[in-house]
Amino acid sequence: MNSVGNAAEQENRDEELGEEEIVERILEAIIDQRLPPGTKLSEAALCEAFGVGRMRIRQSLLLLSSREVVELLPNRGAFVASPSAEQAREVFEARLMIEPNVARLAAERATDEDLKRLERHLQLEHEAHRGNKRRESIRLSGNFHVLLAEIADNAVALRMVKELVSRTSLIIGIFGSPGVSNCRDEDHDEIFNAFRTRNSDSASSLMSKHLKYIQEHLELGATDDSASDLVAIFRK
């Protein structure tokens, strides 16, 4: 009926949803690419989808826009952000600043329990990869990076990595090669090996190479402006 999602109102039994949950749900859908860049997020549709009042939705969209994952145009409404090539470069530049350091700290601080968590996670990644389930694969790939930030045990860095990973999902959706899953899990495996041997320098530099690899396999430089996809699509 509406384009946002047909899993509506299955959560009505549990009283009401907080805005934090709504943000998380929408974010998840964006990361999974069920909500591709440019999608209109109409307030009415979201109200029905989550069974909440307009105010909640409005706050949630404002929060999402503050994370740069939703664009809020005055009197026009909310849209899933479609990052430009320039923004994509900035996101990766920022990731290269932060995540090698996060990986280093995580390698230093990981407990045995953390290593087990990582191992379980990598198994899931492999299964999703072998099963050729693209959505699941992208989601888990991103989650690996978030998991490292959790292990690094720094809430500030965690928030930043979460935002950068979300935006990267959008970037891959726009500039990524259609068939290929962009994080190859061999890279993640290598990083995990550095963790097992407590080689934090190695973890850091491997993360650096990994991010550069992802960026180099994007097709930046082409589609200049995101004015409207239609004009780009229908000119040969």
Add this chain to the structure above:
Amino acid sequence: MNSVGNAAEQENRDEELGEEEIVERILEAIIDQRLPPGTKLSEAALCEAFGVGRMRIRQSLLLLSSREVVELLPNRGAFVASPSAEQAREVFEARLMIEPNVARLAAERATDEDLKRLERHLQLEHEAHRGNKRRESIRLSGNFHVLLAEIADNAVALRMVKELVSRTSLIIGIFGSPGVSNCRDEDHDEIFNAFRTRNSDSASSLMSKHLKYIQEHLELGATDDSASDLVAIFRK
């Protein structure tokens, strides 16, 4: 009359204020320590102060809370955040991840015009320092770091540095030695010299040392929880 500010309604002539401006104004007051940590930000007072409706204020406070500079307690209202010692450590750890890299990039990318801007800024810092004007000094010290992020020309990093600098102002207000201004401008001068000679490695490592210096001159480890300041104050 109200505790928030007596410079009320001087902006009514220019139609209305957008939430972005309100956020910026409140943020500025927090950075200047005119709004110390823990201050209640009542909606009604802010409405009067800025001459806008309650919705604008509500949105602004939500935005500020998403930047971790305002704490939003359900049914209790908004308060200026008072970071814990643990959070302070996390903020500086994050700054140490990001800002040395920002300084390196800025040193590589600075135009002649940028160098002039930096020089002018350092003059202002010196004047504020000599004039013993603490507020202005803190504000300008923070602004130096933001200025580097602008020169580095990365919007993502700029946003992060802005947030981290804001939170650092709160941290200094809580854990800083009362009399001393925490950024010594000699450090900033040295970093600027690295810029002049285009020594980006030096800029990076100087920034690292600078941040460590600031952190070491805080008194972390003491006041564990920020339950309520009063109980801590009135127990001898």
Add this chain to the structure above:
DNA sequence: GCTAACATAATTGTCAACAAAAATGTTTAT
């Protein structure tokens, strides 16, 4: 005099109606 229960006031959270703007569809004139 001190504590607990109650009543009052103030503040925050929510909703529904209304206003404003934009997108869409229709008519009309050239």
Add this chain to the structure above:
DNA sequence: ATAAACATTTTTGTTGACAATTATGTTAGC
């Protein structure tokens, strides 16, 4: 037939009133 002007519908933005919760002040009981 095309394009501009107008009307309609849809969607967003804002205001005000009301409900719910918390804070404060008062009284009653011990």
